Amino acid sequence: MEQLPICISTRLRRAARQASRLYDDALEAVGLSVAQYSMLRAIERLDTPTINDLAHTTQLDPSTLGRNMKVLERAGLITQAPGQDRRTRCVTLSATGKERLLDAAELWAGVQDTWERRLGAGGRDELFDLLQVFEGTANPAAR
Amino acid sequence: MEQLPICISTRLRRAARQASRLYDDALEAVGLSVAQYSMLRAIERLDTPTINDLAHTTQLDPSTLGRNMKVLERAGLITQAPGQDRRTRCVTLSATGKERLLDAAELWAGVQDTWERRLGAGGRDELFDLLQVFEGTANPAAR
DNA sequence: ATATGTTATCGGTATATACCGATAACTGAG
DNA sequence: CTCAGTTATCGGTATATACCGATAACATAT
Numbered sequence: 001m002e003q004l005p006i007c008i009s010t011r012l013r014r015a016a017r018q019a020s021r022l023y024d025d026a027l028e029a030v031g032l033s034v035a036q037y038s039m040l041r042a043i044e045r046l047d048t049p050t051i052n053d054l055a056h057t058t059q060l061d062p063s064t065l066g067r068n069m070k071v072l073e074r075a076g077l078i079t080q081a082p083g084q085d086r087r088t089r090c091v092t093l094s095a096t097g098k099e100r101l102l103d104a105a106e107l108w109a110g111v112q113d114t115w116e117r118r119l120g121a122g123g124r125d126e127l128f129d130l131l132q133v134f135e136g137t138a139n140p141a142a143r
Numbered sequence: 144m145e146q147l148p149i150c151i152s153t154r155l156r157r158a159a160r161q162a163s164r165l166y167d168d169a170l171e172a173v174g175l176s177v178a179q180y181s182m183l184r185a186i187e188r189l190d191t192p193t194i195n196d197l198a199h200t201t202q203l204d205p206s207t208l209g210r211n212m213k214v215l216e217r218a219g220l221i222t223q224a225p226g227q228d229r230r231t232r233c234v235t236l237s238a239t240g241k242e243r244l245l246d247a248a249e250l251w252a253g254v255q256d257t258w259e260r261r262l263g264a265g266g267r268d269e270l271f272d273l274l275q276v277f278e279g280t281a282n283p284a285a286r
Numbered sequence: 287a288t289a290t291g292t293t294a295t296c297g298g299t300a301t302a303t304a305c306c307g308a309t310a311a312c313t314g315a316g
Numbered sequence: 317c318t319c320a321g322t323t324a325t326c327g328g329t330a331t332a333t334a335c336c337g338a339t340a341a342c343a344t345a346t
Contacts, residue, residue: 002200003188004278007251008258008267009162010181011274014202016155017333018277023152024334035302038153045146052324057145059157064303066326071301087311087324108150115151118276124151127273131154133261134161135147160303167304178332195294207333209296214331230294230341 012134019115026107030100031075037104039068040077043091044101050088059135072097155277162258169250173243174218180247182211183220186234187244193231215240 005011023034032040039058046053051069055062069091072078077097083090093101116124148154166177175183182201189196194212198205212234215221220240226233236244259267 005181005184007177007181008255009159009166009177011271012155012159012162015274015277016152016159018202019152019155034150034152038148038150041148059161061304062325085312112151119273123273128154130262130266130270130273131158133266134158204334205295228342
């Protein structure tokens with residue numbers, strides 16, 4: 001049968017692709033990818049963070065964040081303004097962005113339910129516990 | 144504290160990034176990313192597959208595979224030749240590619256051990272079982 | 287044998303992601 | 317206050333990834 005790779009990172013990337021596909025398909029109706037949805041949620045939660053705040057929180061490279069923000073800005077979902085510290089750029093959800101999140105929420109939740117059902121009782125928590133192992137080991141973005 | 148996202152795909156992508164980082168750091172010594180390492184292993188295992196064979200096996204989009212192959216070819220790690228069916232391209236490990244895999248194997252294994260240790264006894268199998276949920280649900284590449 | 291449908295790959299385009307090296311702005315020691 | 321060190325962002329470059337629409341090659345029914 002179809003022998004899957006034993007490389008942990010390869011398996012994780014593979015699972016991430018498959019999982020994302022379902023979210024992406026659902027969110028297409030509101031023109032978002034699940035990556036963008038998650039990013040908007042992070043911005044909402046952090047409430048006008050800087051690029052760097054987001055990088056810390058998401059463990060993404062600051063340069064990645066900068067580029068991702070451009071996409072969201074072009075789509076009219078966020079705005080950026082220089083902060084007190086004029087090196088920084090503060091990211092804010094636009095009105096459109098907030099609405100979009102409202103529209104997306106149900107779609108996201110539907111897929112989340114699907115995966116949780118397939119993971120079975122306690123499956124999600126078990127998975128998250130195991131994934132926790134990969135947190136904080138790689139030195140934080142705050143290099 | 145640092146509240147992690149509950150979106151399953153976001154968590155998976157995040158864990159995949161962190162896990163990959165360690166492999167990538169180790170494999171840098173032989174000029175490979177873990178994605179490339181895994182890809183070479185798949186090519187080795189399938190023994191002169193077509194792009195499409197690889198796409199099926201890895202569940203990656205054929206167009207993605209085509210582009211990835213270009214990178215490996217430019218690096219001299221594989222060669223491509225038209226197959227019997229002249230629509231297809233058959234991918235073969237080059238001598239350099241085989242050597243590179245030999246050099247990379249120990250480096251890869253070191254990181255694999257690290258993660259397995261951190262996952263604890265049975266942790267890897269438990270993780271793989273849970274990740275299995277994401278297999279085969281999204282309709283296969285063979286759309 | 288031909289017309290029709292299917293399959294394998296490729297190219298255009300776009301996003302997500304990372305590393306590295308500027309550059310500008312802040313901070314702290316003296 | 318000034319200079320050296322640190323930090324935040326950006327731009328160049330590269331890979332991984334996907335979707336869509338060509339195109340060429342195969343397969344099949346008539």
